[in-house]
Amino acid sequence: xxxxxxxxxxxxxxxxxxxxxxxxxxxxxxxxxxxxxxxxxxxxxxxxxxxxxxxxxxxxxxxxxxxxxxxxxxxxxxxxxxxxxxxxxxxxxxxxxxxxxxxxxxxxxxxxxxxxxxxxxxxxxxxxxxxxxxxxxxxxxxxxxxxxxxxxxxxxxxxxxxxxxxxxxxxxxxxxxxxxxxxxxxxxxxxxxxxxxxxxxxxxxxxxxxxxxxxxxxxxxxxxxxxxxxxxxxxxxxxxxxxxxxxxxxxxxxxxxxxxxxxxxxxxxxxxxxxxxxxxxxxxxxxxxxxxxxxxxxxxxxxxxxxxxxxxxxxxxxxxxxxxxxxxxxxxx
Ligand code: ASP
Numbered sequence: 001x002x003x004x005x006x007x008x009x010x011x012x013x014x015x016x017x018x019x020x021x022x023x024x025x026x027x028x029x030x031x032x033x034x035x036x037x038x039x040x041x042x043x044x045x046x047x048x049x050x051x052x053x054x055x056x057x058x059x060x061x062x063x064x065x066x067x068x069x070x071x072x073x074x075x076x077x078x079x080x081x082x083x084x085x086x087x088x089x090x091x092x093x094x095x096x097x098x099x100x101x102x103x104x105x106x107x108x109x110x111x112x113x114x115x116x117x118x119x120x121x122x123x124x125x126x127x128x129x130x131x132x133x134x135x136x137x138x139x140x141x142x143x144x145x146x147x148x149x150x151x152x153x154x155x156x157x158x159x160x161x162x163x164x165x166x167x168x169x170x171x172x173x174x175x176x177x178x179x180x181x182x183x184x185x186x187x188x189x190x191x192x193x194x195x196x197x198x199x200x201x202x203x204x205x206x207x208x209x210x211x212x213x214x215x216x217x218x219x220x221x222x223x224x225x226x227x228x229x230x231x232x233x234x235x236x237x238x239x240x241x242x243x244x245x246x247x248x249x250x251x252x253x254x255x256x257x258x259x260x261x262x263x264x265x266x267x268x269x270x271x272x273x274x275x276x277x278x279x280x281x282x283x284x285x286x287x288x289x290x291x292x293x294x295x296x297x298x299x300x301x302x303x304x305x306x307x308x309x310x311x312x313x314x315x316x317x318x319x320x321x322x323x324x325x326x327x328x329x330x331x332x333x
Contacts, residue, residue, distance in 0.1 A: 027210075028208045028322075029206065029208075029303070029304040029322055030069040030070070030205075030206055030207055030208050030304070030322050031069075031205070031206045031300055031304040031306065031319065031320070031321050031322065032062060032065040032066055032069060032078055032082065032203065032204075032205045032206075032319065032320045033203070033204050033205075033298045033299075033300050033306050033308065033317070033318070033319045034058060034061055034062060034065070034082055034086070034201070034202065034203045034204075034298065034317065034318050034319075035200075035201065035202045035203075035249065035251055035296065035297075035298045035308070035315055035316060035317045035318075036054065036057070036058055036086060036091070036092050036199065036200075036201050036316030036317070037092065037093060037198040037199035037200045037201065037251050037315065037316055038198055038251045038252055038294070038295045038296035038310045038312040038314065038315035038316075039198045039199070039312050039313070039314065039315075040312065040313045040314070041312070041313055041314030041315070041316070041330055041331065042313045042314060042331065043331060046330070051330065053091060054091060054316055054330065055328050055330075057085075057086065057089050057091055057092070058316060058317075058318045058328050059318070059326060059328060060085060061082045061083075061085040061086050061203075061318075062082070062318050062319070062320045062326050062328075063320070063326070064081050064082060064085055065078040065079070065081055065082040065203065065205060065320065066078075066320040066324070066326070068081055069205060069206075069207050069208065069320075072207075072208055073207065074207050074209070074211060074213070075115070075205035075206055075207040075211050075212055075213035075247075076112070076114055076137070076205075076211075076213040078203070078205040078207065078213070079112060079133075079203045079204070079205050079213045079214065079215040080112065080133055080134060080137055080215065082203040082205075083110075083131075083133040083201055083202070083203050083215050083216075083217050084131045084133060084134065086201035086217070087130075087131050087132065087133060087201065087217055088130075088131070090172045090174075091199075092199050092200075092201050093175070093198060093199030093200055093201075093218055093219045093220075094108070094110075094132075094199070094200060094201045094217040094218050094219060095108065095130060095131060095132065095170065095217065095219075096130075096169060096170055096172070097170070097172045097174070097175060097199075097219075098170050098175065098218070098219025098220075099175050099178060099179070099199070099219045099220060099221065099222040099224075100175055100176060100178070100179035100219075100222060100223070101220070101223070101224050101225070101226045101228070102179075102183075102223050102224065102225050102226060103226045104179065105127060105167065105226065106127060106167065106170040106171070106175075106219055107124075107125045107126070107127055107219070107220060107224075107226065107227075107228075108123075108125070108126050108127070108129065108132045108170075108217070108218070108219055108220075109122075109123065109124045109125065109126075109132065109217070109218050109219075109220060109229060109230055109232045109233040110122065110123055110132035110133045110135070110136040110215070110216065110217035110218070110232060110233055111123075111136050111147075111215065111216055111232060111233040111234070111235055111238065111239040112133060112136045112137050112140060112213065112214070112215040112239065113140075113213065113214050113215070113235060113239050113240055113241040113247075114140070114211070114213055114241060115211055115212030115213055115214070115241035115242050115243040115247055115302075116211040116212075116243050118241075118242060119140050119141075120140055120146050120235045120239075121136040121137055121138065121139035121140025121141070121143075121145075121146060121147075122136050122139065122146060122147040122148075122233035122234070122235060122239075123135045123136050123139060123147070123148055123149065123153045123233060124147065124148075124149040124150070124153070124229045124233045125149050125150045125153075125227065125229060126149075126150070126153050126154055126157070127154070127167050128154055128157075128164045128165060128166070128167060129153070129154060129157045129162060129163070129164060129165075130162075130163040130164070130165045130169065131162070131163065132217050133215050133217045134162055134163075135153065135156070135157045135160070135162050136215070136217075136233070137215075138156070138157070138160040138162060139153070139156065142160055143156065146235065147233065147235075149229070170219070175219070175222070178222045179222055179223055182222045182223035183223060198218075198221070198251050198252060198253075198295065199218075199219075200216065200217070200218035200219075200232060200251040201216070201217050201218070201251075202214070202215060202216040202217070202232075202238075202239070202249025202250070202251060202297075202298060203215050203249060203298075204241070204247035204248065204249055204298055204299065204300040204306075205247070205300070206247070206300055206302070206304050210243065210302065211243060212241045212242070212243050212246070212247040212300065212302060213241050213247060214239050214240060214241040214247035214248055214249050214263070215239060215249065216232040216233075216238045216239045216249045216250065216251070217232065218230060218232040218251075220232075220254070221253070221254065230254025230255070230257075230258070231250060231252075231254035231255075231257035231258045231262070232250075232251075232254065234257075234258055235263075235264075236261050236263055236264035237250070237254075237257045237258045237260075237261055237262055237263060237264070238250045238251075238254065238257055238258075238262070238263060239263055240263035240264050240266070240267055242267055242271075243302060244271065244302065245267040245270045245271050245301065245302065246266060246267050246270055246277055246280070246299050246300065246301045246302070247299065247300050248262070248263035248266050248267065248297055248298070248299045249263070249297065249298050250262050250263055250295060250296070250297040251295050251296055251297065251315070252288065252293060252294055252295010252296060252297075252310075252312070253288075253293040253294055253295055255293070256288045256291050256292065256293025256294075256295070257288065257293070257295065259291060260284065260287050260288055260291060260293075262284050262287075262288060262297065263297070265284050265287070266280045266281060266283075266284045266297070266299055267280075269283055269284070270301065276301075276305070277299050277300070277301040277305050277306065277307045278305070278307045278309075280299070280307075281297060281299050281307035281308075281309040282307075282309050284297070284309075285297065285309040285310060285311050286311075288311065289311045294311050294312050295310060295311070295312060296308065296309060296310025296311070296312060296315040296317075297309065297310070298317060304321075304322075306319055308329075310332075313331070313332060314330050314331045314332055315329075315330075316330055317329050317330075
């Protein structure tokens with residue numbers, strides 16, 4: 001090849017490679033997004049101390065997950081670690097600090113999904129498992145099942161060596177008072193009450209290997225009927241992850257998330273309609289609202305693009321990106 005022949009070829013090659021890198025994220029990108037629930041969270045009903053406490057809790061969880069991803073750990077490990085921290089923090093409605101059912105108990109739901117294999121695990125209505133997200137992962141990895149509930153799930157937790165606590169461990173005065181307030185209203189109104197702060201926690205992550213994972217954990221909704229199961233442990237409603245599309249974790253009025261199959265719908269809109277994660281996120285939250293529900297979600301696509309739409313006053317949310325930047329937001333604006 002003469003110089004005259006190879007020079008244009010080289011230029012073309014350079015141009016082609018710069019186009020690719022402009023469209024696709026660099027290989028080994030890693031991102032983490034978390035939420036701590038959506039609801040009536042406004043500057044007016046927040047004190048500076050509360051704001052600082054929520055921000056610090058979200059930041060610690062993000063840092064923990066980021067360190068896992070940065071050191072080459074899996075998105076599943078990051079999701080579980082982030083959610084465990086938030087479950088242990090009584091600020092959130094998951095694990096310690098969970099809201100109370102109508103009969104004054106705490107019944108916890110959680111789920112996790114692996115975007116690489118589409119394996120999933122979920123637990124519903126457990127009362128003695130300190131970290132339901134860890135039990136959900138054990139259901140996924142150590143049983144042939146996807147979902148286990150109540151006493152059977154607790155028995156499985158014991159057999160898997162997962163920490164069991166006394167039911168009193170979950171109780172906080174704040175959640176107890178929330179139940180007392182809700183009991184004074186008629187139950188549907190209490191559930192629809194715009195002053196209800198939901199407080200569920202969730203995490204979605206993309207690791208260096210390009211694997212997505214999603215997880216969600218909750219005490220459900222204050223004054224829920226005992227035995228009620230929300231969307232959080234329902235794969236496709238509150239949680240979904242698929243390496244071909246997106247990882248999603250929702251928070252909000254669970255019945256509407258189940259009826260709209262929110263998390264899977266978001267993935268399907270990307271897969272079948274080619275919507276971006278932001279467009280798909282907006283679309284599904286609008287559908288929740290159109291049906292009369294409220295809430296939000298976090299979603300992270302396979303290239304590391306994120307969306308955090310909600311139709312409530314606020315949503316505790318945050319992200320950590322490969323460059324080490326941590327962003328935390330609470331309010332709508
Ligand atoms: N989605 C949860 C449920 O309905 C509640 C929440 O997200 O706060 O159980």
